[in-house]
Amino acid sequence: MRTPVFTGSCPALVTPFDQNGAINYDAFGKLIDAQIEAGVDAVCVCGTTGESATMSIREHIAAVEFCVKRVNHRVKVIAGAGSNDTSAAVYLSQHAQDSGADALLHVTPYYNKASQTGLIRHYEYIAERVDLPIILYNVPSRTGVSFTAETYRVLSQNPKINGVKEASGNFSLLAHTRFLCGDDFYIWSGNDDQVVPMMALGAKGVISVASNLIPQVMVKMARLCLDNDFEAASKLQIKYMDLIDALFLEVNPIPIKAALNLAGMEVGGLRLPLCDMSAQNLETLRRSMARMGLL
Numbered sequence: 599m600r601t602p603v604f605t606g607s608c609p610a611l612v613t614p615f616d617q618n619g620a621i622n623y624d625a626f627g628k629l630i631d632a633q634i635e636a637g638v639d640a641v642c643v644c645g646t647t648g649e650s651a652t653m654s655i656r657e658h659i660a661a662v663e664f665c666v667k668r669v670n671h672r673v674k675v676i677a678g679a680g681s682n683d684t685s686a687a688v689y690l691s692q693h694a695q696d697s698g699a700d701a702l703l704h705v706t707p708y709y710n711k712a713s714q715t716g717l718i719r720h721y722e723y724i725a726e727r728v729d730l731p732i733i734l735y736n737v738p739s740r741t742g743v744s745f746t747a748e749t750y751r752v753l754s755q756n757p758k759i760n761g762v763k764e765a766s767g768n769f770s771l772l773a774h775t776r777f778l779c780g781d782d783f784y785i786w787s788g789n790d791d792q793v794v795p796m797m798a799l800g801a802k803g804v805i806s807v808a809s810n811l812i813p814q815v816m817v818k819m820a821r822l823c824l825d826n827d828f829e830a831a832s833k834l835q836i837k838y839m840d841l842i843d844a845l846f847l848e849v850n851p852i853p854i855k856a857a858l859n860l861a862g863m864e865v866g867g868l869r870l871p872l873c874d875m876s877a878q879n880l881e882t883l884r885r886s887m888a889r890m891g892l893l
Contacts, residue, residue: 602784603701603731603760604674605802606639607820609809610647612851612858613661615866621657622866623664629810629863630668636813639803639820641669644678645703646740647807647851652869655686659693666698676805680705680735684720691728701731703763703805708741714749721753731760737788738766747774754783763788763805764796776800790816790842794835797823807850808842811857811892844886847879857883861892 611633614625633641643665644650644658653661662677669675677694679702681687691702706712707720725732734753738744744766753759764772765788772785776799787796787804797803797820809816815838822831845853849872856875858865860883868874875883887893 599782600731600757600760600784602802603676603733604640605820605824607803607809607813607816608640608642608674608676608786608805609633609638609813609816610642610645610805610807611665612810612855612865613644613648613650613653614864615869617866619867619869621661625863625865626661626664627668629858629865630665633809633813634669634672637817638673638809638813639817640674640676640700641665642676642678642703642805645735645805646678646705646737647810647854648678649851649869649872650678650680652872655690658690659697662694662699663697674700676701676703676733678703678705680707682707682709684723687720688724688727691724691730695728695730699730701733701760702728703733703735705735705737706741706743706745708743711742714746717743717745717749718752721759722756725756725758728758730758732758733760733786734762735788736762736764736766744768744771747771747778750775750783751778754779759783761785761802764801765789767792769795769799772796772799772801790845791835791839793819794823794828794831797831798828807854808838808845810854811845811861812838812841812890838890841886841890841892844883847882848875853879853883856880857887857892860884860887 677699679690761784
């Protein structure tokens, strides 16, 4: 039986930028260290939250290399390597493997809207060319395509495919996947507002946006679930719902970067076409953070 890449909480790290729009590695290192000190079980670099879609190939590779070196085996490093071009996904995957990453995160190919057969071929092609475990990433609101439970069943038979970060919000899909794939295909919540219900259905943890700001909270929430204390975990989930909602008032990672800057972490701005939050939404975020004592 396969071992899950991690259990518990993993931040989907933001990528700090300096005033010129380049990666701010000093701030990036501090963010990574703060997450590990808070007790996270893994870190995910160059995912959606890390603005990988606006990174050049060279920047992407450099960011993964930096993260692996900074982490220095303290926790697992999951490297985002997804692309709408299968050959590009292989290229990023092989470089992440050479850098020393522990696992890969592969979003469904966006824009192309592949068929289920196309998805299977895409992931099998990648798996044949790397040795690292692969975590699939299902986020149809961004990519325009979703896995089916039957496709998960096919892909779960590949020993290199460890499981999926599920951000579809579709609990029926989750339940059917658990039924068809059993215990040897692991699931992680990709939505901070659904950690507890997803873990109640068997998810192994969360790959979290909110962890950038509240790592201790997400660690505790996931560990309570792993300990089958869903009553306490539910209270924590509910307590932080207003803040989590505020962190998704606009498309991720716009609000989380604003929140980190408000909290004094200085992660810089965004790359176009992403832009700053509206004044109204920023004030809503600020009020929510103030209520939770985060300013």
